Amino acid sequence: MKGKYYITTPIYYPSDKLHIGNTYTTVVADALARFKRLNGYDVFFLTGTDEHGQKIQRIAEKKGVTPKEYVDKIVASIKDLWKLMNISYDKFIRTTDDYHIKAVQDIFKKLYDKGDIYKGYYEGWYCTPCESFFTETQLVDGKCPDCGREVEWTKEEAYFFRLSKYQDKLLKYIEEHPDFILPEKRKNEMINNFIKPGLEDLCVSRTSFTWGIPVSFDEKHVVYVWIDALSNYITALGYGSDEKSLYEKYWPADVHLVGKDIVRFHTIIWPIMLMALDIPLPKTVFGHGWLLVDGGKMSKSKGNVVDPVILSEHFGVDAVRYYLLREIPFGSDGNFTSEMFIKRINSDLANDLGNLVSRTLTMIEKYFKGELRKGKFEGEFDEDLRRVALEVPVKVEKLMDDLKVSDALEEIWTLVRRANKYIDETMPWVLAKDEENKDRLMGVLYNLTEAIRIVSILISSFMPSTSVKINEQFGFEGTILTWEKALEFGAVDALLVKRGDIMFPRIDVEKKLEELEKL
Ligand code: ME8
Numbered sequence: 001m002k003g004k005y006y007i008t009t010p011i012y013y014p015s016d017k018l019h020i021g022n023t024y025t026t027v028v029a030d031a032l033a034r035f036k037r038l039n040g041y042d043v044f045f046l047t048g049t050d051e052h053g054q055k056i057q058r059i060a061e062k063k064g065v066t067p068k069e070y071v072d073k074i075v076a077s078i079k080d081l082w083k084l085m086n087i088s089y090d091k092f093i094r095t096t097d098d099y100h101i102k103a104v105q106d107i108f109k110k111l112y113d114k115g116d117i118y119k120g121y122y123e124g125w126y127c128t129p130c131e132s133f134f135t136e137t138q139l140v141d142g143k144c145p146d147c148g149r150e151v152e153w154t155k156e157e158a159y160f161f162r163l164s165k166y167q168d169k170l171l172k173y174i175e176e177h178p179d180f181i182l183p184e185k186r187k188n189e190m191i192n193n194f195i196k197p198g199l200e201d202l203c204v205s206r207t208s209f210t211w212g213i214p215v216s217f218d219e220k221h222v223v224y225v226w227i228d229a230l231s232n233y234i235t236a237l238g239y240g241s242d243e244k245s246l247y248e249k250y251w252p253a254d255v256h257l258v259g260k261d262i263v264r265f266h267t268i269i270w271p272i273m274l275m276a277l278d279i280p281l282p283k284t285v286f287g288h289g290w291l292l293v294d295g296g297k298m299s300k301s302k303g304n305v306v307d308p309v310i311l312s313e314h315f316g317v318d319a320v321r322y323y324l325l326r327e328i329p330f331g332s333d334g335n336f337t338s339e340m341f342i343k344r345i346n347s348d349l350a351n352d353l354g355n356l357v358s359r360t361l362t363m364i365e366k367y368f369k370g371e372l373r374k375g376k377f378e379g380e381f382d383e384d385l386r387r388v389a390l391e392v393p394v395k396v397e398k399l400m401d402d403l404k405v406s407d408a409l410e411e412i413w414t415l416v417r418r419a420n421k422y423i424d425e426t427m428p429w430v431l432a433k434d435e436e437n438k439d440r441l442m443g444v445l446y447n448l449t450e451a452i453r454i455v456s457i458l459i460s461s462f463m464p465s466t467s468v469k470i471n472e473q474f475g476f477e478g479t480i481l482t483w484e485k486a487l488e489f490g491a492v493d494a495l496l497v498k499r500g501d502i503m504f505p506r507i508d509v510e511k512k513l514e515e516l517e518k519l
Contacts, residue, residue, distance in 0.1 A: 005033075008233050014050075015074070018081055020306040054128050055128055060211075086317060095232060111161065120159075125144075133154070159205040161204045164199050174195075230270045255283070287331070351506075382443070386450075446492070450490060474497050475497055476492070
């Protein structure tokens with residue numbers, strides 16, 4: 001084992017079913033978790049749901065059910081979605097879980113006893129969907145500066161958290177730990193726009209609604225939803241309970257993967273909570289970019305939602321995973337259009353990967369009845385294919401360490417494309433014409449098989465079922481699929497291959513777009 005790796009996604013609001021944006025974060029976290037496992041780390045991958053707050057209470061009231069009944073249903077659909085998308089989480093936390101509630105109450109009490117939480121009054125403009133208070137000057141045209149909706153004037157007795165006390169300590173920590181906030185541009189944004197102008201104490205309790213965790217020593221207050229939610233990263237490991245072995249093993253987190261909208265909560269409120277509790281800070285908060293649909297940000301409340309279930313039904317789960325992982329470059333935004341999506345599947349999956357696999361299998365069956373063994377290795381094309389096959393896993397490992405998931409896939413495709421080019425260069429169908437070239441022909445197909453085996457190991461973190469399909473057709477199994485063997489060219493001995501169904505049939509773009517329009 002290389003060590004431990006603790007990765008988390010945001011815990012999503014179960015206010016409605018999840019869309020492709022939430023799916024994006026979770027699929028990226030899954031690819032990283034799977035890759036680290038493959039790479040020899042002891043991984044803990046956490047996801048879950050953030051279930052309290054006025055917004056959920058209101059939706060449930062409208063539907064005539066209790067908030068718990070309402071979220072139970074949505075949470076079930078979220079778990080189904082993660083099952084469909086092949087998400088390999090180790091734990092799913094719900095903020096309505098008893099152990100979490102108790103631990104949050106303990107955390108709140110600890111901070112109060114220490115004097116970092118105190119009682120006062122809060123007056124301000126409150127945006128219900130965003131669960132945030134704003135001052136008069138923060139409003140834009142009298143409306144919420146984040147979502148543009150109506151705000152309500154609210155005054156309540158409340159508890160406050162002394163963010164101001166920790167401002168200098170936080171700034172120093174961020175400056176001394178260059179990897180704490182990534183990418184760099186988000187760090188600068190946090191420092192210059194939020195921390196340096198001065199942190200105000202934060203209102204961390206509410207009395208205007210009841211769907212939340214009661215403050216244990218003052219039950220008419222419920223804990224502010226972000227204090228409740230952020231705590232999940234430690235309560236899920238047993239912090240605040242009697243069983244702390246996971247906490248002792250996995251904390252601090254290696255990566256909190258979040259969208260850029262919530263970097264602020266994760267790099268100001270969360271580290272200050274941890275500092276106040278005398279707990280080490282996570283190593284990295286990574287704020288990824290947006291998946292834009294037709295140029296605009298997607299959100300549950302705005303409605304222009306792309307449904308990951310429908311996309312998976314039409315194109316397959318791995319095509320959806322591939323697109324999400326490939327299309328959004330490190331830290332930047334990516335765009336989703338059905339047309340780009342289909343074109344990407346056709347070029348990268350049907351043409352590049354699908355063709356490589358199917359051509360190689362066909363030739364092994366046609367020329368050797370499916371029986372593959374080692375053959376003659378010779379010449380510059382063989383050397384070059386082997387060189388690329390040996391270089392790519394090393395580069396992919398580094399890129400994944402740096403959270404450059406899209407670049408890692410692009411790197412894997414250099415091997416896929418190199419292998420396709422190798423077929424054109426060596427022209428096995430010409431070799432097959434002469435009995436004397438049999439050993440050489442075997443060598444060519446052997447080299448292709450090795451390249452495909454390495455590709456299959458590498459893509460197993462990104463497209464797990466595609467990797468399984470490749471392994472089944474080639475008969476790859478056991479130790480030749482380990483990470484160590486991804487670093488070797490020539491690990492296969494003898495195989496019996498059997499071609500299966502086409503993995504990624506070419507899609508007729510026009511026809512499919514018409515079909516999707518009608519949905
Ligand atoms: O904020 N592109 O939950 P949430 C990429 N409960 N990612 C997107 C996206 C898009 N268009 N839209 C959403 C919350 N996301 C809180 C989190 S954590 C302690 C509490 C992803 O349901 C992205 O990761 O609104 C974003 O941060 C998250 O979904 C917000 O999910």
